[in-house]
Amino acid sequence: MEKIKIKINGQEVEVEQGKTILQVAKELNLHIPTLCNFEPLLPQGSCRICLVEDRGKFVTSCTTQVAPNMDVKLDTPDVIASRNLILQLLFTERNHYCMYCEASGDCELQKLGYEFGLDHFEFETYERKFTVDNSHNYIVIDPNRCVLCRRCVRACSQLAGHNVLGEMNRGIDTTIIADMNVPLGESSCTSCGLCVQVCPTGAITDKRSYYFGKDIQTEEIYSNCDQCPVGCGVKIYKKKGSNFIVKIYGDFDKENEGILCKLGRYAALFEEKSRLTSAKIKDDFGFKKIDFDGIIKTINEKMEDSVVYVDGSLFNEELSLIKKVFKDRVFSLYENEPPIESNVSIDDIKSAKDYIVIGVDLNREYGVIGSFIKRKIFSKNGRLILFDSNYNSLKNVANYVFGIDELESGLEKLKDLDSPIIIYKNLSEKETEILSKNKNFRFFYLPFETNSIGLLKENIKHKIEKSKNIIFIGKNLQGLKDIAKESFTIVFTPYETDEINKFDLLIPINDGFEREGSFYNVDGKVINKAKVLDSKFETFDLKAILEELIKVKSL
């Protein structure tokens, strides 16, 4: 970047062209107060708090790029007086009485109030009452606390690509709305929760963290989400000195750019499945409790004539221990080999122009990949071609929609595609054949489970074999009931499901943020996940059991 010389507060400095005054000031450790500005979002200069003076004129430092001959003054009396008055106006617009607000303590508006020493209202506060929208499962919108900075609107469209939030009415009646002014709970919101994360005040909050702890009462733990193989970066706010997660935010410095999906942000906070709370073994009278030694003893007895099935929810460390204990008798319960190997990465997805999605609803699964694509479609920088015969919420967004049986004829019609990326999960043999023919295509495979790739790396493949004893380790019990009918079945799983009573030995294992480990994401990169919580139940650490088995065996 070319360097130019400008004056800031009378001092001549050399700065990079193309940067804004605010960015330059930040690099020079000069403070400019801001409110509507939020770095990954495009600046919009609407709050006017970041005003500075350039050659006698006020400019917003967040939107104004540095230019030759600039003579910027950050804190002239005029600038300070103007900022002060603007803040006064803002505080009187709606209900900004801090003491009853959930955001108090973490609120950016409140911080500005302290910074400017605002201790009374200079103008009549005119109470405009708006209805609080409590219709959503996770999110509450209170327009009375809103400063109309539109960070949520910008985040929803520019970053997350959902385009759900928008504005209604003009002037002082302006409000943030979902879709065409429907309650958020009935809107097309995918519950990605990015709006909550970017809101500077208490206008958009999530129900779980409501009054459960301010930032100062929590510790921040950087980790990754293991709900799907995208492996998004997360920032976990755990309440200090307690076994409780207040909220999960997206990490803006990771590949997911702060975006999460409903699973990443809320699955760990709102546990919907019931947990298996203790280990039990079936005898003639039903189930009875069993302790750690009993588990080791039983497994050790049954190990000889056993086959081990796993699914893709297991971490690399766990898989390698399983291989160590059970050698080549370990199989994947589900198909885990890609129909066509991936040859592009998440970064390629972000920069591509044409996308062909085959049979995946990216609003429901792999949500962040969906965000990357949708935001390009909305900004008219990309095209989405969808092949799906079932319900797919991407149909409202896609430029072209075909049935899955129209794959060949559909592709025939689209001749001007610019090395499109094919995004798929399952493909039939015929579909694989059609797609492989085209040399122009790039492929992005979405593995079925979080660590499907890890299974392959450990050479664990899908195969069904009959055996006297069956051991299953994982979360997805779907495929187990048919093969386990006549065998003694040992199940390591975190959840209590309807069919679980058909099996013989049930061992609850840690789940979610109770366990740590690593897995391979869609790009084949190793993603680490930290342990944040202790289990509330009598669950076991899978690794501890496996290590004990190794110890027992070697004796």
Next chain:
Amino acid sequence: MTILTVLICSGAACLSSGEEAVKNKLMTLINEKNLQDEVKVIETGCMGPCQYGPLMIVYPDNSFYISLNEDKIEKIVDEHFIKGRPVKEYLWETPETRKKVEEKKIIPFFEKQLKIVLGNCGNIDPENIDEYIGTGGYEALAKVLTEMTPEEVIDVVTKSGLRGRGGAGFPTGLKWKFAREAKGDQKFVICNGDEGDPGAFMDRSVCEGDPHTVLEGMAIAGYAIGANKGYIYIRAEYPLSVKRLQLALKQAKKYGLIGKKILETDFNFDIDIRIGAGAFVCGEETALIASIEGERGQPRPRPPFPAQKGLWGKPTIINNVETLSNIRKIILNGPEWFSSVGTEKSKGTKVFALSGKVINTGLVEVPIGISLREIIFDIGGGIANGKKFKAVQIGGPSGGCVSEQNLDTPVDYESLTSLGAIMGSGGLIVLDEDNCMVDIAKFFLEFTVDESCGQCIPCRVGLKQMYNILDKITKGKGTMEDITRLEELAKVVKSTSLCALGQTAPNPVLSTLKYFRDEYYEHIKEKKCRANVCKFDEIEEKVIK
């Protein structure tokens, strides 16, 4: 053989005062009396003195009939068309002398006007492209395409001294030059017809009365900056303008004057019409761009300016209807001809919508530099009902009030700004002694409060707080502190708002505070409104006591 040519005004104002019935009656009578061969009737755009509509001119006598109705038409057909005697009592009457004027050309309302932009308005049938071509229409486009380079076109426009007629007065040639120099595979020309000032109807009249001149101006602009696509953004409240522009566009495309390979040159230029939903702020260029893009119509920060990054991020020029209507005459008559009219820094003419308490209201086009006194007292005929002049509000909600003492100031961009008003798009509202200046300021502020897009805080909240203070004062509950507060707020809103709406919205308050401060004091100290407009709530006070 045609003996009489009848021009009947079908501008929106005349239409709403019953032009259609008058015209139908006229046509029926002509058919009944078998005058089809002798009398030719042409419906034209706005003739100017809208207050006296429906209007009709009969050539060759040059008789200007006003305030017509069906009965009057009957008499005119009998007396004038058949017997050859103009019906004197229906002719224009000068307010001063109460004398009927027999020929249009000596009517004082028209005498001081100079019609460049409105040259064709009221003289040709706007729905017939041949009539436009008959007045030299599309000649300028032909000249530009066959004889001039884009740079030469920009040079001519620059030399003419033409400045944007939308309000800010930015030099048009310079704007084109920036867009020409901006890099981009695609560029756009936008015609801003989103005329939202209350009481202003200049652009509407041009679009209704001479739509082709707008199209021609746009095509020339497109050639100059290297754009092949143009958009006309016009308000949905102007259905007649939309209809006539659409018709004009259709005709021009049929004649090969808009579209591909214009006049068999390599120049392509297509125009689309976009209809605005009536938000005042969409007249602001960046908000207008957002609206065309299908986004919520709210302004974006500048820089980058549209000439660098406009519609869909491409270099774009946005010119007002009136600005573009000047182009073809500048090309045909040369820049010197144009710059011979006007003052040193402001050239050409300006169209004003004259309204309020004057005798003759309507649409006027005057050379820039004329005094306000001439516009109000000579063209407008003075104050109606023998009342006393108090102020003239120029530039709509973004403008300010000018008092008696400054009436001799020449009307140009700089002088008006120095008076605290602006040229604006051209609304001119005359106020007399029955108008309360505090109430006027409140009226305009109410408009801007309502029309603020709600994006930036000074405009969204600041204007509302200013309105609250004015409301207090007009109810007799103001304090002297409120004046200080009002001025403080006005200063901050003006200097810190995001777009021109907020930056100019305090003008009505500031200018009335400047010239009519004692009226504010009267409201506060004496609880008195000299115009008897503000009603002070005394009963309530008593109850409290």
